[in-house]
Amino acid sequence: MDGGLTGGERRDSGAAGAAAEPRVLGMPPASPLAMPEQDLRHFSPRPGELVPRSRRFVCRRVAVLGGAALVSAVAIAQMASALDVGGLTAIEVALLVVFSVNFAWIALTFPTAFAGLVVRLRRRRMTKRHAGELRCRVAVAIPTYNETPDRVFAAVEAMSRGVAAAGPGRAFDWFVLSDTTDGDVALQEQAAFREARRRLAGIAAVYYRRRLRNVARKPGNIADFCRRWGGAYDHLIVLDADSLMEPDTMIELVRRIEADPTIGLIQTVPRLVSGRTLFARLQQFAGRVYGQVIATGFAWWTGTEGNFWGHNAVIRIRAFTESAGLPVLRGRPPFGGHILSHDFVEAALMRRRGWGIVVADDLEGSCEEGPSTIAGLAGRDRRWCQGNLQHMRLLGAAGLNPVSRFHLLTGIMSYLASPLWLALIATGLALGIQAHFTRPDYFPDDFHLFPNWPVMDAAGALDLFGFTLAVLFGVKLIGYVDQVANVRHAGATGGPGRLALGVVVEVVASALLAPVLMLIQTGIVVSVLTGRDAGWKTQDRDGAAIDWRALWRGHRWHFAARPVLAGAGAPDPPAPVLWLAPGILPLALAVPLSAAAASTRLGERLKRLGLLTVSEERVPPPVIPAAAALRPVYADITGGAPDLGRIVADNHLMNGHLELVDLSTARPRGEVDPVEAVAAAQLREGPPGAQ
Numbered sequence: 001m002d003g004g005l006t007g008g009e010r011r012d013s014g015a016a017g018a019a020a021e022p023r024v025l026g027m028p029p030a031s032p033l034a035m036p037e038q039d040l041r042h043f044s045p046r047p048g049e050l051v052p053r054s055r056r057f058v059c060r061r062v063a064v065l066g067g068a069a070l071v072s073a074v075a076i077a078q079m080a081s082a083l084d085v086g087g088l089t090a091i092e093v094a095l096l097v098v099f100s101v102n103f104a105w106i107a108l109t110f111p112t113a114f115a116g117l118v119v120r121l122r123r124r125r126m127t128k129r130h131a132g133e134l135r136c137r138v139a140v141a142i143p144t145y146n147e148t149p150d151r152v153f154a155a156v157e158a159m160s161r162g163v164a165a166a167g168p169g170r171a172f173d174w175f176v177l178s179d180t181t182d183g184d185v186a187l188q189e190q191a192a193f194r195e196a197r198r199r200l201a202g203i204a205a206v207y208y209r210r211r212l213r214n215v216a217r218k219p220g221n222i223a224d225f226c227r228r229w230g231g232a233y234d235h236l237i238v239l240d241a242d243s244l245m246e247p248d249t250m251i252e253l254v255r256r257i258e259a260d261p262t263i264g265l266i267q268t269v270p271r272l273v274s275g276r277t278l279f280a281r282l283q284q285f286a287g288r289v290y291g292q293v294i295a296t297g298f299a300w301w302t303g304t305e306g307n308f309w310g311h312n313a314v315i316r317i318r319a320f321t322e323s324a325g326l327p328v329l330r331g332r333p334p335f336g337g338h339i340l341s342h343d344f345v346e347a348a349l350m351r352r353r354g355w356g357i358v359v360a361d362d363l364e365g366s367c368e369e370g371p372s373t374i375a376g377l378a379g380r381d382r383r384w385c386q387g388n389l390q391h392m393r394l395l396g397a398a399g400l401n402p403v404s405r406f407h408l409l410t411g412i413m414s415y416l417a418s419p420l421w422l423a424l425i426a427t428g429l430a431l432g433i434q435a436h437f438t439r440p441d442y443f444p445d446d447f448h449l450f451p452n453w454p455v456m457d458a459a460g461a462l463d464l465f466g467f468t469l470a471v472l473f474g475v476k477l478i479g480y481v482d483q484v485a486n487v488r489h490a491g492a493t494g495g496p497g498r499l500a501l502g503v504v505v506e507v508v509a510s511a512l513l514a515p516v517l518m519l520i521q522t523g524i525v526v527s528v529l530t531g532r533d534a535g536w537k538t539q540d541r542d543g544a545a546i547d548w549r550a551l552w553r554g555h556r557w558h559f560a561a562r563p564v565l566a567g568a569g570a571p572d573p574p575a576p577v578l579w580l581a582p583g584i585l586p587l588a589l590a591v592p593l594s595a596a597a598a599s600t601r602l603g604e605r606l607k608r609l610g611l612l613t614v615s616e617e618r619v620p621p622p623v624i625p626a627a628a629a630l631r632p633v634y635a636d637i638t639g640g641a642p643d644l645g646r647i648v649a650d651n652h653l654m655n656g657h658l659e660l661v662d663l664s665t666a667r668p669r670g671e672v673d674p675v676e677a678v679a680a681a682q683l684r685e686g687p688p689g690a691q
Contacts, residue, residue, distance in 0.1 A: 025659040026193065026208040028173070031231035035223055035321040037328075038349050043399030045354065057303035060115070061403075064301045067111035072104040075467055079103075082460035095427040102420050103468070105413050109294060110471050113478045116297030116361075120482055123362070129252055134168040136234035138254055139317075143221045144189070145179045145214070147241040150634035152176060153192040155244055158626035160204035162247030171254075173205045173233070177221050179214035183644065186210055190660050191641035192634050212662050218310070219326055219342035230317045234258075240311040243270070246365025246621045253314040256360065263304075264319035264355025265347060268366035269295040270312045273616045273624060275370060276604065279377070279597035281612045282509055283370045285502060288614040290479035296361045304356035305403035310343035312366045316355070320346070323353035329393060333533040334386045341387025344411055345394060348404035365621045373598040374513070375554055378520050385415045385524045386533070418521035476503055498610045505611055512593055515586045519558050546595050555590040 079099050083092045140159070144152050156174050163169050176193065180186045193208040200206050211224060222238065230236070235254055239245065249268065257263050269292065272284035299306060324346040329336045339345055347357045371377040388411040395408055480503055484496050586593060596602055606612050616624070647653045 027175075028205075028207060028229060028232065031229050031233075033226055033230040033317070033321050035227050035230075035325045037325045038323070040327060040394065040397040043352060045352075045399065057301070057305075060301040060303070064111045064115055064297070065108070067114075068104070068108040071107040071110060071471060072100070075103045075107070075464065075471075076100045078460060078464040078467060082464055089431075091427060091431045095424070095431055098420060098424045098427055102417070102424055105417055105420075107471060109475050110478075112297035112301070113290070113294045113475045114297070115300050116293040116295070117478050117482050119296050119300050120293060121485060129255075132255070134171040134251070134254060134258070136171060136254065136258055137232060138172045138235045138237060138314075139175055139225075139229070139233040140172055140237045140239065140250070141175045141177055141222060141225055142239045142241060142243070143177045143179065143218050144241045145218070146182050146185050147180075149185065149188045149192040149638050150631050152189075152241050153196045153634045154630035155239075155627045156206060157196055157200060157630050158623050159245060159247060159250070160200060160206065162623055162626070163250060164203050166247045166251060168251055168254075169204055172250075173207065175225065175229075176206075176208045177225055178208065178210035179217070179221050180210060181214065187643065187647070187657075188638035188641045190657065191637050193660070194656075195634065195637045208660060209662055210660065216326070216338040217340070219339065219346070223325065226317060226321050230321060233317055236315045236317050236320065238311050238313055238315065240368060242369040243312055244273070244367045244621070244623050244627055245312060246623050249363050249365035250314075252363060253360070257314050257316055260356070262354075262356050263358055264316045264323070264350045264353075265306075265308055265313055265357050267306060267308055267313040267357070267359045268363050269299075269359065269361050270309075270366045270368040271364075271614070271616055272370045273367045273614075273620075275372070276600045277372045277598050278509070278603040278606065279374060280370055280372045281603045281606065282506055282597075284614055284616075285506055285612040286510075287370075288616075289483055289499070289503065289506075290476055292361075293479050293482040294475070295359065299359035299361040302359065302403060304358060305351055305401050306347070306357040306359040307407045308343040308347035308357065312368065319350055319353070319355040323350045323355060329390070332531075334528050334531060335390055335393060339387070339394075340390060341384060341411065344388075344391065344407055348394075348397070348400050348408065351401050351404050352399045365623070367616065367621065367624065374516065374520070374594050375550070375598075377517075378524065378554075381415075381521060382524050382527070385521070386528045388412055388415050389525070389528050415521060415525055418518045419525050421518055422522050473507075476507065479503075498613075502611045502613070505606070509597075512586045512589075513597065516555070516558050516590050516593065519561060519587075523557070546598050548591070548595070551591045551594050555594060558587050558590040561587055 076096070076099070079096055083096060088096070142152060142156065153176070156176065160169070160172070160174050163172050176189070178186065178189055180189060189208065189210065193206070196206050209225075211221060214221065216223070222236075226236070235257060237245075237250060237253065245268070253266055253268070257266050272280070272287045275281045275284045326339045326342055326345060328338055331337070351357050371380055391408045391412055395405055480499065483499055603612075607617070642650075642653055647657050
């Protein structure tokens with residue numbers, strides 16, 4: 001990497017500096033641990049540090065990646081043959097290049113899913129669970145940022161009670177690590193924490209810390225915990241604010257990482273649950289039917305070079321702190337500053353140091369919630385897109401495993417895919433316009449007995465279209481076969497017939513939403529590339545009433561793109577316009593389609609019909625109804641939380657509030673925190689109008 005990769009001096013938060021830290025009453029005694037920032041430009045592994053490479057994983061990667069390359073080569077050859085009728089023009093070359101990149105990206109999914117199907121069919125029963133008493137200390141961390149406190153603490157109580165009932169509850173401590181900036185939400189968090197601690201007294205140890213400065217967002221939150229309290233624990237289970245994990249799954253994760261001292265991180269495959277809107281239900285259905293078999297194939301060929309998705313995983317704290325301290329990138333956001341999509345980078349740095357990263361695709365009971373609307377997805381993707389495109393600066397980091405670099409590249413491509421598909425459509429339109437307005441030269445300068453017809457090979461194009469559909473829908477067929485073969489899951493989704501109808505509904509709905517989502521993601525990519533920072537916004541998880549004005553405002557440019565596409569096909573109707581209809585029609589209906597996707601009524605109606613159902617709905621993991629039953633308890637507590645005025649007027653409440661306030665860290669000379677500066681000025685001057 002070049003010398004401009006990271007900014008600032010490398011810092012090491014060692015034990016010496018933190019040993020004298022006073023007690024934060026909402027937290028256990030400090031147990032500091034060094035977590036140095038990593039150098040991305042230089043890396044020298046220590047002797048014997050790396051996990052030996054397994055030949056079987058090399059063979060698996062050759063099979064999957066070679067299969068993807070073969071599928072891509074067939075499609076690209078078909079496209080070249082269809083275009084090369086009398087020679088390739090500049091636009092045809094551009095079309096071939098863009099098509100090649102796009103197809104190579106989607107081709108990997110097919111052999112991965114096929115490998116996953118074979119593995120799952122051969123896996124007649126669940127992998128043998130580990131047994132024995134836990135002899136380690138485990139911290140369960142739930143970072144939260146302006147989330148609904150009743151959701152967070154209901155989940156904490158449900159999971160902690162389950163772990164305690166299973167036996168090894170004393171090995172687990174539970175931490176809500178708040179970065180909340182909304183003062184009212186922060187006071188509700190404090191009230192919910194006190195209630196959780198009261199209800200779980202003698203059952204589970206629950207702690208709470210709200211940072212004064214949410215530096216580096218979620219990764220900074222986790223790193224702050226590890227540096228200040230990580231020395232007391234062997235392993236860290238990281239959850240999101242919407243995560244739920246079955247107690248048996250959590251215990252099994254810890255037993256697995258304890259059983260293999262070379263493993264640094266084990267990632268589960270979270271299932272999307274609790275979706276009420278049509279959009280949420282589409283996502284959770286696709287994740288269960290197609291995503292599960294893809295995840296199994298991914299785990300099969302990546303082996304110990306797996307990946308980290310930021311939550312629902314167990315981490316060996318020593319491996320994490322010594323390997324994954326994130327540096328600050330030189331320059332300003334969106335490409336400089338703190339690393340946003342931290343998980344891929346942390347996994348790559350841990351693997352660089354020699355720790356194995358494993359995906360436990362066989363473990364059930366790991367759940368999360370997805371965005372309930374298209375707008376919610378766009379808001380989340382705006383932040384994720386910036387973080388993934390930031391990885392372009394990290395692809396050349398020193399010492400990374402080739403598979404880790406591949407993970408970074410796939411994260412980048414997941415967001416560049418939409419503008420590339422749009423470029424493919426635009427290039428195809430340009431080719432059509434060229435064919436209409438350019439006078440063909442049937443008899444070039446060289447003598448030919450027959451004229452040169454500058455047209456596309458229609459039969460070859462039709463073959464390519466069929467091959468592309470086979471690759472795209474082959475993955476869905478593989479997922480369907482996997483679910484039908486698994487009798488338990490097939491029954492929970494309504495049997496083969498209703499499952500097939502669900503696949504049809506998902507395919508049609510996804511096809512209608514695809515053009516809108518393509519333009520949304522393209523706009524997000526353009527926004528990042530033009531230098532706009534995403535900020536940090538809270539995700540809408542429950543859904544809300546449909547705001548038609550907001551929908552019109554959010555989709556106005558998608559609606560405006562409709563006549564542009566139609567006009568591009570107008571010179572030579574009706575065939576081009578009919579060919580573009582699958583893209584034009586959804587854009588014309590962008591607003592009602594978005595409203596339908598956000599509809600809980602439509603989502604619930606499909607559920608009653610037995611469509612788009614997943615096994616977690618028919619036979620929910622016990623932790624889901626347990627958390628749902630506890631939410632009203634905490635909602636009552638947070639609804640009656642005292643406001644700041646009552647707290648200031650009551651010494652008892654004030655003392656309780658101050659007990660949970662985090663310690664103020666030393667401010668480097670010349671660095672000013674705007675929030676603290678404004679607060680200090682207001683305290684000096686008093687309320688507005690005061691004398």
